[in-house]
Amino acid sequence: MASxxxxxxLVAAFLALAADAGAQSWGPGADDKAxxxxxxxxxxxxxxxxxxxxxxxETQAFCSDPVASGSAAGAKRAEQLEAANLATVKWPADxxxxxxxxxxxxxxxxxxxxxWTDAPSQANGGNCYNCHQxxxxxxxxxxxxxxxxxxxxxxxTDERALREAWAKIWNxxxxxxxxxxxxxxxxxxxxxxxxxxxxxxxxxxxxxxNK
Amino acid sequence: MAARTGAAVAAVVxxxxxxxxxxxxxxxxxxxxxxxxEAYRQALKDxxxxxxxxxxxxxxxxxxAGPRNASLEKCDLGLGPGVVEGAYAQLPRYFADTDRxxxxxxxxLTCMETLQGIDxxxxxxxxxxxxxxxxxxxxATYVSGLSKDQPVKVAASHPRERAMFELGRRMFYFxxxxxxxxxxTCHGEEGRRIRMQDLPYxxxxxxxxxxxxxxxxxxxxxxQMWSMQWRINDCFRQQRFPEPVYASDMTIALSxxxxxxANGSTMATPGIKR
Numbered sequence: 107m108a109s110x111x112x113x114x115x116l117v118a119a120f121l122a123l124a125a126d127a128g129a130q131s132w133g134p135g136a137d138d139k140a141x142x143x144x145x146x147x148x149x150x151x152x153x154x155x156x157x158x159x160x161x162x163x164e165t166q167a168f169c170s171d172p173v174a175s176g177s178a179a180g181a182k183r184a185e186q187l188e189a190a191n192l193a194t195v196k197w198p199a200d201x202x203x204x205x206x207x208x209x210x211x212x213x214x215x216x217x218x219x220x221x222w223t224d225a226p227s228q229a230n231g232g233n234c235y236n237c238h239q240x241x242x243x244x245x246x247x248x249x250x251x252x253x254x255x256x257x258x259x260x261x262x263t264d265e266r267a268l269r270e271a272w273a274k275i276w277n278x279x280x281x282x283x284x285x286x287x288x289x290x291x292x293x294x295x296x297x298x299x300x301x302x303x304x305x306x307x308x309x310x311x312x313x314x315x316n317k
Numbered sequence: 318m319a320a321r322t323g324a325a326v327a328a329v330v331x332x333x334x335x336x337x338x339x340x341x342x343x344x345x346x347x348x349x350x351x352x353x354x355e356a357y358r359q360a361l362k363d364x365x366x367x368x369x370x371x372x373x374x375x376x377x378x379x380x381x382a383g384p385r386n387a388s389l390e391k392c393d394l395g396l397g398p399g400v401v402e403g404a405y406a407q408l409p410r411y412f413a414d415t416d417r418x419x420x421x422x423x424x425x426l427t428c429m430e431t432l433q434g435i436d437x438x439x440x441x442x443x444x445x446x447x448x449x450x451x452x453x454x455x456x457a458t459y460v461s462g463l464s465k466d467q468p469v470k471v472a473a474s475h476p477r478e479r480a481m482f483e484l485g486r487r488m489f490y491f492x493x494x495x496x497x498x499x500x501x502t503c504h505g506e507e508g509r510r511i512r513m514q515d516l517p518y519x520x521x522x523x524x525x526x527x528x529x530x531x532x533x534x535x536x537x538x539x540x541q542m543w544s545m546q547w548r549i550n551d552c553f554r555q556q557r558f559p560e561p562v563y564a565s566d567m568t569i570a571l572s573x574x575x576x577x578x579a580n581g582s583t584m585a586t587p588g589i590k591r
Contacts (some may be wrong), residue, residue, distance in 0.1 A: 135480020136487045144484055145491075148567025149553075152560035159494045159559055166492045170499065220495050220557045233496075236511050248511040250503065280496075288496040295495055 131173035152222035165191060169284035184283035192280035194292050195273045198302060203268040205302030207313040213300050214240055214307060220295065230295050232304060233288070240307065241314035250286055257308040258316045273307055275301050365532040367458055367535040367587035371541040374459025377452055383433030392428035394421070394460065397424065405464035406584050409573045411475045420572045422546045423564035425456050441563045443549045450563075457544040458533045461586035468583060469530065471576040478573065481566070485574030488567060498556040500571070504528075514591070526576035531588030538591055547570060 116248050132141075149157050168175050172286035175184065216231025218224055234240060260265040273280045276291030292298040296304070305311050348483035378389045378401075394404035395412070409420040415427055428433040443449035473482040492499035503511055504519040521560050532545040543551075546561075549568050561568050 132487045133479070133483035134482035135476070140480070141484060141487055144488070144565075144567050144570060148562055148565040149559040150554050152563050155557070157559045159557070162493050166497055169497070170487075170491045172490055172501070172505075221554045222560055223554060233590075246512045248509070250506075250509050250511065286502050288498075293495045293497075 131171050147317045152252060155220075155222040155225075158239070165279050165283060175284055187283040188280055191277045191283070191292070192273065195276045196291060196298070197269075198298060199270065203272055203300060204306040204309055205299060207303070207306035207310040207315075209300075210303035210305070210307030211241065211314075213296070213304055215244070230300075232290060232296060232300065234304070237286070242317075243314055254308060255315055258311070258313075263309055268305070270307065271305060272301065275304060365535055365587065365589045367462075367533065367542060367589065370455050370458040370533075370535070371462045371587065372459075373456070374455035376551050377456055378459055383429065383435040385432065386435040387432045387434075387454070389425075389428050389432060391432055392425070394424055401460055401463045403464055403467050405461045405469040405586065406467040409471065409478070409569055409576060410482065411477045416479050418475075418566075418569055418573065420545070420564070420569045421457050421460055422453055422544060423569060425453055425460075426564055445543075445550060446541065449548075454533065454542050454544045454547065457546075458542055458587050461533050461584070464584045465586055466583060468578060468581055469526070469579050471573070471580050473573060473577040473580075478577075481570050481573040482577050484566070485570035485572070486520075488571055489574055494557040496557045500552065500556075502556075506562075519575060520578065522578060522580075522582065523573050524583035529572075529579040530584045530586065531573040531590070533586060534588035534590045536590050542587075543590075 107140035112279075144159055149160060151157055162170065168183060168187060170178070174180050213232045216229075217233045217236055218228060219230030234254075235244055235247045237248040239249075239253035239255055240248045242255055258267075259272075261271070269298065270281075274287075276289035277289045278285040279289055279292075288295055291298070291301055308315055347369055378392075381388050391398045393399075393412075393414075394401065395407050395410045396402075396404050405421055408424070412424070412427075417423070419427065426437040426440060429437050431442070440449045440453060444505050445454075471478075473479050489504075491502040492502070499505075500519065503509070503516050504524070507518045507521070507524075509516045509518075517527040519528060522569050530544075532548050533543060534548075546563055546568055549571055550561050550563075553559075
């Protein structure tokens with residue numbers, strides 16, 4: 107019974123967001139009401155993952171319509187969303203941007219965490235190699251994102267470069283509203299220390315990234 | 318048959334070992350690794366273990382079962398009662414008797430209910446890799462084999478089919494969850510890879526066909542036979558979404574989006590995958 111109420115609330119929340127998004131890119135039969143009903147009947151709770159994950163935030167709702175988000179009106183909205191995402195970035199509490207690159211490499215390798223088959227107690231990975239080339243020693247890397255090899259050589263290591271990379275990892279949508287990259291810090295995928303370690307993988311002169 | 322499959326599996330294990338040794342860490346060797354993976358895929362086509370699942374599925378299709386002690390041989394998959402040849406190539410489609418657009422697996426559930434009198438709720442609920450789902454995967458594999466080399470005939474011309482296509486297209490771009498992933502995150506651009514795995518660009522005909530026409534498929538790395546429903550289920554797991562409801566409209570909508578985009582391509586089912 108409670109779950110029915112939660113699901114009804116989900117549908118209402120989805121419809122509110124969808125209405126906010128404005129122009130429709132979808133053909134006959136895929137209106138908001140039909141789509142919300144399809145979502146409601148299409149998913150179930152599994153392990154630690156509940157259907158409340160289907161509730162989108164504003165950024166997700168905007169980026170789920172490639173025609174609207176790619177339009178001229180969309181460009182203005184994208185800027186607003188980038189500013190809102192940038193405002194969520196938490197800078198390192200101890201002022202240190204760089205941790206241990208070896209720990210960073212392990213986090214970059216791991217794709218674990220937050221699926222319905224993952225134990226919530228286990229540490230989440232960064233999924234980095236799924237999409238990026240990083241260390242040349244790892245040839246099994248994806249190509250959805252740009253190569254990060256030679257990152258510090260390309261970007262430098264000054265405060266501006268450090269802050270740019272930190273903001274990108276903490277909340278990738280701070281600089282590109284519909285980036286394919288997850289918002290690792292903002293969504294609680296990685297902890298502050300994990301991000302310090304990933305930063306060291308990118309910036310440390312000893313890291314294989316800069317060899 | 319079993320010996321042949323055993324030899325094929327042994328060949329795969331050897332090929333994986335060779336591929337693993339071959340990829341010691343230089344960029345040049347990337348191409349070699351991709352080539353050796355392709356080589357063992359080719360070798361396996363001579364002895365796809367999916368054949369075993371086709372045989373098991375055919376037995377299930379013809380064996381009387383359920384409260385009515387009936388077989389599935391009178392099941393109407395869209396070409397009339399009992400016609401299996403070519404049936405998978407024209408699914409999903411609209412069925413007047415259920416007033417639903419259905420994919421193969423949801424239609425199998427319908428036939429189990431109407432012909433055999435089976436309450437299929439337990440089949441829907443069951444996890445993949447457990448006996449009730451194994452039955453459906455075997456049945457789907459059998460039916461898919463009888464559409465091999467046939468052209469995909471899914472024009473989505475009926476208004477209900479068209480609506481399902483549009484819902485599927487919208488679902489494809491729907492992003493949510495802690496990682497902001499949608500299907501399009503991985504399958505929305507041409508020529509991308511996740512790790513070493515090539516990703517089909519599903520909104521294009523070639524990419525849609527690469528996906529749609531090769532499932533059900535035997536997955537060598539897992540040693541499992543996967544249906545399209547299982548394939549979609551595991552995509553959503555990796556997307557960090559909640560679990561799709563088996564044979565739900567959402568899953569059928571995505572299949573309709575893929576199948577209609579791949580319309581006119583050639584079925585290669587059952588397939589074989591890394």
